[in-house]
Amino acid sequence: SLHEREQVRVFMRNDAxxxxxxAMxxxxxxxFDTRLRKRISALLNETLDAEHVDFFIMLGESRLARIHFIVHTPVGTTYHYDAEAIERQVARIVRGWADELKHNLVGHFGEERGNALLRRYxxxxxxxxxxRVTPASAVSDLERLEAAELSGRVxxxxxxxxxxxxxxxHLKLFRRGRPRPLSAILPILENLGLTVLSEQPFNLPQSDLHVADFAVQLPDPAALDDDGTRRAFVELLERLLRDEAENDGFNRLVLLAGLDGRQIGILRAYRRYLRQAGLPFSQAYIEQCLATHFSITRSLVELFEALFSPTADDARAAAISGELTAALLQVSNPNDDRILAALQTVIEATLRTNAYQSASDGKARDYLSLKLSSRDIPFLPEPAPLYEIFVYSDRVEGVHLRGARVARGGLRWSDRMEDFRTEVLGLVKAQMVKNAVIVPLGSKGGFVCKRPPPVAEREAFQAEGIACYTTFIRGLLDLTDNLVDGEVVPPRGVRRRDADDPYLVVAADKGTATFSDLANGIAIEYGFxxxxxxxxxxxxxYDHKKMGITARGAWEAVKRHFRELGLDTQTQPFTVVGIG
Structure with missing residues (x-):
């Protein structure tokens, strides 16, 4: 009956x-062909640890070919092999790559979808x-090819x-449309801490699909053993390939410290704030410092989470802070110690953050806001405001300095990318001098667009400024208490480490003279x-310039008002309520 059925069978007998x-x-x-015979011979040789393998071929009238393998082993060998497993492996070899692929696809996806993928690709x-690729591995490749074709995503x-x-x-990237240049992909992979050994691209021209197969080496063989780290790595890489995340050396922390993209973004934001605060070290040096001391880096993130996450725990935060202080004593490089201590200081000086808020669609916000107690950061240049809010994203950065709980001042569109906080602090100083006899404790803010179009493209340039200003305003309001029926209502998803703080008023400044309606629209949207x-x-x-509403004009109006009331403001005491 065997000779009547086209099937693969293996019969094995041990020499006494x-x-x-x-092996028959x-x-x-x-x-049957020579290639198959060689592959089966290699399988038997490896499985039975043979000295050599002889073979005899019999091709007759039957629909079956018979190959008799004699697998020679050292005399006295005790055999421990799984004959059924060997038969299954031989069957896979005989079926051929295409047949084996079909077998695997149907087994994994079922008849209908498996055959559809087979026909499609x-x-x-x-x-x-x-x-290069086994049929079993090709199953998941075809699944990702289909996903890339349908979604247009990498x-x-x-x-x-x-x-x-x-x-x-093996790191494979599946993409529809024009493939990304190798020169654009390599920096992304290297910033993730990978060493790229080789790359093998191939195309599916009819489907306009492209696959890049990279052989890469990890910084640590166990780096991807943890499922959470593996997921975080893949998610961050996908965001980088979609230009939704910043491509820099901070990203190597996903493999070194087991951090995800959001946690890395928090550290990146604090690094940018420290640059504005005057910490003199370059980004490359800070990246290297955090990578070298990755366990301390991980503890810094754990401190932030213990202070602000939905499961915040002050006792745990205090314990982590103590552990960090002890760990810093073991850091021998004084520059590294200064960087890590500065990060601990600003994290502990943070009062609020929107890191755990979600947008209206339920997704995480694509920007980060940090409210800091400036006077708890000893290395800030004087004068230190009462509070400041730092807003960070890969598109915009901005800071709002406030001298008192009730204070107002303008927001400007700055072009000083590296030191806009210094510019804003200078405005605060000037305001304090100018208003010394009126309201010396005001506020000022400024933001920069990190990826602006050329200034010559005026409409695109202005549109980018408006988009960045909008994000900046949202970042400020995210952390500000509201008043509802006279009661203070904290912002959703924000753990407050300070008292009620519902006062936030902004004004126009350089570059934002026409943006007030935008800000007010956002305030109304927030229900502020x-x-x-x-x-x-x-x-x-009111346009105070057009209407002549100046301090002098206002005082003349006040004097007239009191004359009509019959009150001499020069000799009689009176009470004033001012609304400004």
């Missing part, structure tokens, strides 16, 4: 003296791909070569208690 194993292999005659897979697959200790990985009084000016406000 342990000199050889006889039957397969469909039209499948299998014919386009080049021969060298079939030689799909990522990580897999370790068989028998490797984990330090080497000041509504369209949040930003002075705008379509429902």
């Amino acid at each position: 003296w342990g000199r050889y194993v006889s 292999v039957y397969m469909p005659r039209d499948h 299998a014919a386009e897979l080049p021969q060298f791909y079939q030689e 799909e990522v697959k990580l897999s370790a070569p068989q028998g490797d200790d984990g330090s080497h990985q 208690w000041l509504g369209d009084a949040f930003a002075s000016g705008g379509s429902v406000g």
